[in-house]
Amino acid sequence: MRRHVQPLETLVLDGLPEDAVPIYEGALLPVCLTVALFRDEPTDTWRIEAVREATADPAALASALALAAGLTGHEATAEHHATEADGWLARTVEAFPVMPVGGRFLVRPTHAPQGRVHGRIALTLDAGLAFGSGEHQSTRGCLMALEALPRRGRHARVLDLGAGSGILAMAAAKLWGCRVLATDIEPWSVRVAADNAVMNGLRGQVRAILADGWKAAAVRRPAPYDLVFANILARPLCAMSRALATHLAPGGTAILAGLLGAQVPMVLAAHRRHGLVLERRIDLAPWATLVLRKRAGAGAGR
Structure with missing residues (x-):
C-alpha cells in the first residue's frame, strides 16, 4: 500500500441537493485522493468529504468547485480540516475490505491476502488510491x-x-x-x-x-x-x-x-x-x- 508523506486535509461540503452530488463528485475526483458521499436522512441533503494533499495546487481545487457550481447552480462552501496522514490511511484500509460484487467478481485491496480465489475473478486495487474500487454503487452496477x-x-x-x-x-x-x-x-x-x-x-x-x-x-x-x-x-x-x-x-x-x-x-x-x-x-x-x-x-x- 502506498504511503502519503505529504500533509493532508479533508474538505467537507454540506447541504448538497441530490442532483448536484454527481457533478461535485466528478469535479473533485481529479483533484482529490478520495471522495466519499453521505446522505442526511432528516434533511434529504448530501455531504461530500474529500481528502487531498494540503500542498496541492489551490487553483485546481478552486476551478473544480467553480465548475461544479456553474453546472449545478448550487454554490457549495468547502470547509477545510487538517487530516493526519497515518490516521487517514488507517481509516482507508478499514473502509476498504474485501468486497464480493455480484456473482463473479471479488474486489480486494493490496493489504488483504493475495492468494488464489476460487469461484470468483479477483481484482486487486491499492487502498490508498481507492476511487473506482467497487465500493461506489456506479462501479458495482457496471x-x-x-x-x-x-x-x-x-x-x-x-x-x-x-x-x-x-x-x-x-x-x-x-x-x-x-x-x-x-x-x-x-x-x-x-x-x-x-x-x-x-x-x-x-x-x-x-x-x-x-x-x-x-x-x-x-x-x-x-x-x-x-x-x-x-x-x-x-x-x-x-x-x-x-x-x-x-x-x-x-x-x-x-x-x-x-x-x-x-x-x-x-x-x-x-x-x-x-x-x-x-x-x-x-x-x-x-x-x-x-x-x-x-x-x-x-x-x-x-
Missing part, C-alpha cells in the same frame, strides 16, 4: 451488468471510457481474455489504471491512454467496439450519445453509469435518438446503471 452479458460472440474490442482506476477494463479483460482500451482525461488516473493493470497481470491486455472522450483519434481508430463502458456523468453521457452510437458495432453493448435514477429518462432519450435500445437497468439507489444495445444492422447515429 460489474453486475458486465457479468450478466450474454456471450453473443467474442468481445474482441472493448473500451473503458473514463476508466479511473481501470477496474472495469480489468474486469472485462479477466472475464473474456480480451484486450481493452482504457481512457481518461486525467494523467493521474491513466497512471493509476496502468499500474493496476500490471499489478493484476494484465500488462498486455489493458492499455491506458490519456484521451478526451471520442475526440481522440486513438479512441476512434479501433472502432467499432463490441462493448463500451462509460461510467461518467449524465450530461457528458448525453453529449456523447451520437459518438457512442457511431462507434459501437451493430449488436454491440454500452454500459452507462454515473447517473442518478432521476436522470435516467434524459440519458435514455439521448441514446434512443441514435438507435440504441435499453436491455437492462440496474438500480443501486440513488444511482442507476443502463445496459444499451445497438440493433444488429443499424448504422451510425443520426
Whole structure:
C-alpha cells in the first residue's frame, strides 16, 4: 500500500441537493485522493468529504468547485480540516475490505491476502488510491451488468471510457481474455489504471491512454467496439450519445453509469435518438446503471 508523506486535509461540503452530488463528485475526483458521499436522512441533503494533499495546487481545487457550481447552480462552501496522514490511511484500509460484487467478481485491496480465489475473478486495487474500487454503487452496477452479458460472440474490442482506476477494463479483460482500451482525461488516473493493470497481470491486455472522450483519434481508430463502458456523468453521457452510437458495432453493448435514477429518462432519450435500445437497468439507489444495445444492422447515429 502506498504511503502519503505529504500533509493532508479533508474538505467537507454540506447541504448538497441530490442532483448536484454527481457533478461535485466528478469535479473533485481529479483533484482529490478520495471522495466519499453521505446522505442526511432528516434533511434529504448530501455531504461530500474529500481528502487531498494540503500542498496541492489551490487553483485546481478552486476551478473544480467553480465548475461544479456553474453546472449545478448550487454554490457549495468547502470547509477545510487538517487530516493526519497515518490516521487517514488507517481509516482507508478499514473502509476498504474485501468486497464480493455480484456473482463473479471479488474486489480486494493490496493489504488483504493475495492468494488464489476460487469461484470468483479477483481484482486487486491499492487502498490508498481507492476511487473506482467497487465500493461506489456506479462501479458495482457496471460489474453486475458486465457479468450478466450474454456471450453473443467474442468481445474482441472493448473500451473503458473514463476508466479511473481501470477496474472495469480489468474486469472485462479477466472475464473474456480480451484486450481493452482504457481512457481518461486525467494523467493521474491513466497512471493509476496502468499500474493496476500490471499489478493484476494484465500488462498486455489493458492499455491506458490519456484521451478526451471520442475526440481522440486513438479512441476512434479501433472502432467499432463490441462493448463500451462509460461510467461518467449524465450530461457528458448525453453529449456523447451520437459518438457512442457511431462507434459501437451493430449488436454491440454500452454500459452507462454515473447517473442518478432521476436522470435516467434524459440519458435514455439521448441514446434512443441514435438507435440504441435499453436491455437492462440496474438500480443501486440513488444511482442507476443502463445496459444499451445497438440493433444488429443499424448504422451510425443520426
